[in-house]
Amino acid sequence: MAVLAVTVFALVFSGAALGQQQPGPLEREYVELQQRLAQAQHAAMENNPELLDQAEAMEELVTQKMRDAGYDPGGIMETLLAAQGRLQDEHLTDAQRREIVESPEVMEAQRELRAAQEAVAQDPEVVAAQQAYEDDLLEAMRREEPEVDRIIERLQQIQQEAQRGGR
Numbered sequence: 001m002a003v004l005a006v007t008v009f010a011l012v013f014s015g016a017a018l019g020q021q022q023p024g025p026l027e028r029e030y031v032e033l034q035q036r037l038a039q040a041q042h043a044a045m046e047n048n049p050e051l052l053d054q055a056e057a058m059e060e061l062v063t064q065k066m067r068d069a070g071y072d073p074g075g076i077m078e079t080l081l082a083a084q085g086r087l088q089d090e091h092l093t094d095a096q097r098r099e100i101v102e103s104p105e106v107m108e109a110q111r112e113l114r115a116a117q118e119a120v121a122q123d124p125e126v127v128a129a130q131q132a133y134e135d136d137l138l139e140a141m142r143r144e145e146p147e148v149d150r151i152i153e154r155l156q157q158i159q160q161e162a163q164r165g166g167r
Contacts, residue, residue, distance in 0.1 A: 030158045033151050040145035048140045058129045071116035079109035
């Protein structure tokens with residue numbers, strides 16, 4: 001799934017992947033809350049196979065809309081997933097990781113992916129499919145983890161604090 005791959009790719013390229021300093025209490029809380037949310041999402045997907053079908057249909061719709069707009073989402077993802085694969089090598093130094101992340105191919109693929117996403121982001125069919133999927137997924141996640149709304153709210157608070165420099 002390209003959507004999942006992009007999410008994973010974003011996590012791989014986070015500050016931790018580039019060897020930043022030890023996380024503080026806020027970062028640790030954020031990671032713990034993200035993990036709880038991911039567990040709820042995983043359980044929701046496992047216990048509601050129709051969500052996977054819905055996600056795949058939405059991905060196919062987005063991919064087709066990107067192609068219609070003149071982009072090559074398959075080629076973009078191939079480049080990004082290849083870079084992600086190279087980053088899995090635990091023997092890489094921070095400099096080598098940075099070299100992969102900042103390579104012209106990866107930078108171009110990221111730029112193209114953003115442009116392709118922007119090109120289809122306002123498409124009414126895509127917006128409706130994404131909203132329906134998000135609503136259904138959240139509902140299923142709430143059944144798995146009743147604290148989902150509180151977790152999301154706290155994650156947003158931590159993000160706002162971090163943006164204000166409140167580490």
